[in-house]
Amino acid sequence: MDYDPQEPGRDVSRIDLKAYLRRIGYTGVLRPSVEVLRRLHRAHLLTIPFENLDLLLGRKIKVGLADIESKLVQRRRGGYCFEQNLLFAAVLERLAFKVTRLSARGPMGSQQQSPVAYSTGHALLKVDVEGTSWLADVGVGDLGPLEPVPLSDGVEVQHAGWIYRMDRVFAGNAYSGWMLRHLRSDGWFDVYSFAETPFFQADFEDQNFIASHHPRSPFIDQLVIQRNGALRSSLVDLSLTTRRPNEPSKSRIVRAEELPVILADTFGLVLEDDEMSRLVTFARSKEVPRA
Template sequence: MSEDHGHGWQGELLDLPAYLKRVGHDGGLAPTAATLRALHRAHVTSIPFENLEIMLGRPIELSLDAVQAKLVGRPRGGYCFEHNRLFAAVLERLGYEVAAVAGRVTLGSAKILPATHALLHVRPPDASRDEPAWLCDVGFGAGPLEPLRLVDGEEAVQDGWGFRLRRGRTVTTWTPHTAEWEMHQRGPGGWVQRHTFVLNEVFRIDFEVGSYYVSTSARSPFTTRPFVQKFSSDALRVLDGTKLTVTRPDGTAESRTLAPEDVPGTLAEDFGIVLEGEDPDRLVEFVRARN
């Protein structure tokens, strides 16, 4: 066996039938734009976003075996590095051209924030280089349902949810030809910049570095409380600490606060996340201590 130099996504090691069963995709697998849209939608609506391993005191493992065992083999989810580690392997296995890029989550802020979000730049193998590539974002937790074409200013409305890609500013005076892209999401008050990214390729080792910061730094929002999301065509469900919010495509939202002991049951019922063994009690203890 040749030495693994860290290129590519090890799609040959993927249990593709198990993944397709997990996301409920029983359609065609030819590496076309239509297949890409179908797989993206199936993944986003089937596997939730969650950071619970951090609350439970365990490291986030990004080997393909570990990610498959958690997101496919168990009723669990993960955050962007786990989701896109898995989805990149799926697309590579099917024959797509896949490259990862790093994003900076801004949510409307003008402050420079660390590049801690993973996205995928994807082309069907027979696509002309004159055609725009696709941006896949299965690991944010709040959509989009389907990939977006990398076209400046193009808006996509997907089952009532609005998304837009725009070219932003030049990144620095030292790299005048490197343009930043912006992902925008439509909210009740209009368009909000969700994150920015530059089309510079990153690799599996970069996922490891970003994931370590996100899962261990006191400055990371993911080390302080449970944060779980489940996206579908008709609702975005978010558990932020003990606050459960359900938002509809028209922007209407309902919220309620859970008792700590109700969190594991809500994870199972609303998010399809089933904690095993001592994990429910450990999570309740963490939430109580933080509250």
């Protein structure tokens, strides 16, 4: 659906494009093309981490474009799916890409779970460029594709050694949408399913409220920070996991006092002293007493 300038929270003309490009370190051409989409998608994911720290600091997460831009671009923080993908959608629209905002459901066919994908509302994008529709998603942490994936039944892509597949899914005999799958050492993992029904700012406001308030949300009582790339890192409370393609994951339990260094060196996050002090205090509550 075309952009509606009257929709609240979505005035893409006001975004500071130069500041965003500096934030992700992008210096290439800016015409709407598949190659530019790929390069922007990769640069965003390699730079801006997935994180829920504001909720642990007692703050509300706001998904109006000005709030997202202030947090992720100007204050150089990360965010979760609504923040990440609504920012990326605005940037793409500012560059004359045709973008449709969509919503997905979490894993449906695997017993393996990710803290990023529990919720039934996950923001993602469909981008139409050069005659092809693409899934673009910079907001699914270390689980999602590093580059866009074409919406084509059975297509497989490989990004820095990570393999993904897009499949049509059906309800009875009727086509109902798409399933994004990720190849892991134990087989195909169903990341999420989605239809091509457009979603709007008000929809994401509602979904964000649930994600940031519902007692079963994984984001309100545990620390979740993730980073995509060839090497993928995830910190859930005090469990730090790293993954490489075709290798077993490696995990270790860290101490609360290690958080400042881990956040800076692994995830590129530097917080104010009082913020970090509060996070360390929160992390101490997650430590298991040593015998």
